[in-house]
Amino acid sequence: MRWRSLAWVVCGVAVAVAGLRLPAAGGPGVETVTVGFALPLTGAAAREGQESLEGAQLAVRLLNEAGGFRVGGRTVRFEVVSEDDRCTPAGGTEAANRLVARRVAFVGGSFCSSAALAQQPIFAQARIPQVIYAYATDLTGVARQRAGADLSVRIGPQAAVEMAPLAKYAVTVNNHRRFFAMAQNTDFGRSMVGEFRRVLERLGGRFVAEPEFYTFPGTTDFRTILTKARGSGADALLAIGLVGEMIGVSLQFRELGLGLGFYGSDLLEDPAYQDAVGERANGFFYPWVYDDGVDPRRFTRTEPERMAREMSLAFLNNLKKRATRNHAWGWGTIHLLKQAMEREGTTDPERVMRRVLSGERFDLPLGRYGFLPCGQADMRVGVGSYVDGRRTLMVDRDFAGRPPVVLTSADLCPR
Amino acid sequence: MPGAWVGLALLGALVAPVLLRSPSHQNLLVLTAINVILVASLDMLIGLSGLVSLGHAAFWGIGAYTSALLVMRAGVPFLVALPAAGLAAAAAGLVIGYPSLRLRGHYFVLVTFIFGIIVTLLLTSWVELTRGPMGLPGIPFATLPWVGGTEVVLNTFQDKVRYYYLVLVVALLTLWVRSRIMGSRMGRALVAVREDEDLGQTLGVDTHRYKMGVFVLSTAQAGLAGSLYAHYSTFLAPETFDYVASFDLFVMNLVGGAGTPLGPVVGPVLLTAVRDALRSTHPVLGAVLFGVFLILSIQFLPRGVVGVWDHLRGRRRW
């Protein structure tokens, strides 16, 4: 009897969910474009994936509530579907095949490098454009070429975009030249450290020791690596990890009383980091990627980030919370596609993506920028720091491009 | 095991890709067939010989990386890389099995578990060879020689069905080898080992040799599955072969029914189907429900799905 009642419960849930998933009926002359999101909704990166999805959902809700938008004389609405890639290659393959089966027109994601790398050839073969968030350099390099994924773009930064201004700031503003580097032993950690080193060495700095890569981020105690850094003769530390690690490294850095400069990953701008570390992060530097105009700044902005303000207001008004950079991925995907469709006058995926890749600039939550032929967003990030426990923007997005120039568009598309 | 059931299962396997036409289902079919190879080979250890391995995915990974690297770096054809993957995994099995199978108790479980973790760490750290955490993208598709000196390229993104049948052939061979072994002198000796090693030894069975034999064979098959996976997904990363994957295979083996003829088929098919159904409800809730499903199935069907069926029909397991 237990089995039968369980079976009824399962059936009931399945029917209810199927009912919820019925597509909204479009009126006459209304075209519905389905955007699929392949994101980590469970597993270690679940929060990032869920927030990305939330950003897309709110963007679509507001656009549809406003009656959709006009493309070539017709009204277009978006519909969002999602699949969980669990932040793993196998999960990525599964999610990608499910989205292909659901006949989505465009794809956003993944947030995770290995999942995105597994997905890229699948979407390439199905000719479904992929708007990627993950940082792996290969996604706009060798992997993209081999997969023939000419319809894929990366909407955000990659390692070079984030590390070039940070390294330049360290050398030219703070006069930190001798670095000790530590990072998680992943694509993310390794590529960030590599790009930082490239710019550091170009500006006359160096690593005093080979970088330290740790494997189990969850349980790693950083004191040993930090003790090593203390005796290494370095004048600054570069630490690359996700939020949990950056919290651990920062606290233990303070405990051990390391009198070094501190340069962290972009995750230092995460609200969870700010909550946990607060004042103890004063004087730490990081690449800032997302700017909703709220954080104090030490420069006068030349170009306001319209879309970031818009998104941040939308979150406050509708969901009563402050938007984060993770929301920007999903929100940005929707608005990139909308703008490209409006300009091109069609929803045809290939033509829309050719427009995206034309070099024209788009208004996105991470700034106003275009895309390079290799699919990389031609965007820049600035350098931020903590002052009195508050995130403070020190230099603007154009910093790496001012002399001495440490980052050009050519650096973002190898060969 | 009545031939009718086996025939029905075979028929089901043959027509499945015709009935399930969406790429998402066909992807699951290929992965399920690969899992059948893995679970069938694992079951020769767990079900037949009572040797619980918690590191089976490591041998799968060794095979996958061997095959991918041979094709990519040395230009070896797929049909050579496939057996080479089996050999590489078997070699690893030999090295780890020789000392660990001499001893009794939990020893073998522990060694395989830790060995599995070490393999993942090596795949991650040996960046020059494996590209480590960056993963290995762009692995060429499998190519098979065809009539008139031509070659067919099995592009698994455009056509998963042909690849499915290729995997199915290997899976059927694995199941066939397994059933032959179970009926052989070696199989009876291994059952004797499982039930009472001392008695087996007293009766003059060279238990170590038999255990080594079955372990090396099992790891070789896992290696073959690795090659098939590499040229299917075209992307490898160390985390695909970590301890979680080993646990997954173990769970499939037990839920399907360890030591039963069709258990290694039922386990992967059932768990893939249930997980897929639950995932399409809600990702987080689906994961919770999958946990509930595991506990319930173990509580109510401790011999596995097939095991209970056989038990009800009054049959003994092998």
Place this chain on the structure above:
Amino acid sequence: MRRAVDVVTILQFGVNGLFVATGYALVALGLTLIFGVLHVADFAQGALYMLGAYVSFYATQAGGVGYFAAVALAMATGAVLAALNGGVVYLPLQRHGGSLTFVAALGVLLILQNAALWWFGGDFRLVPSPFGDGKFSAGGVVLTHHQAFVLGATGCLVLLLWAGLRYTKPGKALRAMAQQPEAARLVGIDIQRVGLLAFAVAGGLAGGAGALMAPVRAFDPHIGAVVILKSFAIVIFGGMGSVPGAIVGAAVVALAETFTAAYLAAEFADLVAFGLMIVALFARPQGLLGRLPT
């Protein structure tokens, strides 16, 4: 420039390694206790560590409870949940052997992890230490007050456990079950009750460990799986079922990791630790301090 090989640095490495060991030891102790009595490899203990951390977070942040009371609360939560798991999930499976309980444990871990993701969200959390940023510093060797508290608390818990196993009636029953299950049954020891006690004690240790480490190590719903992996390996290394083995195993593994990271590279720390375990297993299959099955 200072040289890496100096006494202060070596001492600091030693202190670091010792602290890492305490983090492993508490969870490993519970695991080995359960294994010794019931032959269950309870991977779900990792989830109890995670829940302990969340209990201390919500108790101190939202509940207005003091940190030390929150640690006690986390221990109680861990104990109750573990006993519940044991009674409902594991004990009914006992007669079928260890493999099935392992499947069930993975199921429980999956449920608790994702339920936590559902309720608490995926954000990383940190509990403020009641000791603030206070630290002892002796000639450059640093130990924070909180670290010292964790070391002390772990020491007390280990002592309590040892005394409890040695001098109390239930403790003696536990040891009897672990060492001579047949004889224990013959003298009328109730395996169910002793089993539940082992679960409760282990769960209390895991929950307490989560709360103790919560101000030191940021956590999210998935921290448990990583914690349990290392602790499980340590239990193997120390000898499955051996209480002193778990402690010595934790110390050896933590120090091996620490000194590999210190003098070779962090990248190889885990490789050396696990490699050491496998070599040790070849040399002493029963683990460092375990006994061979008879």
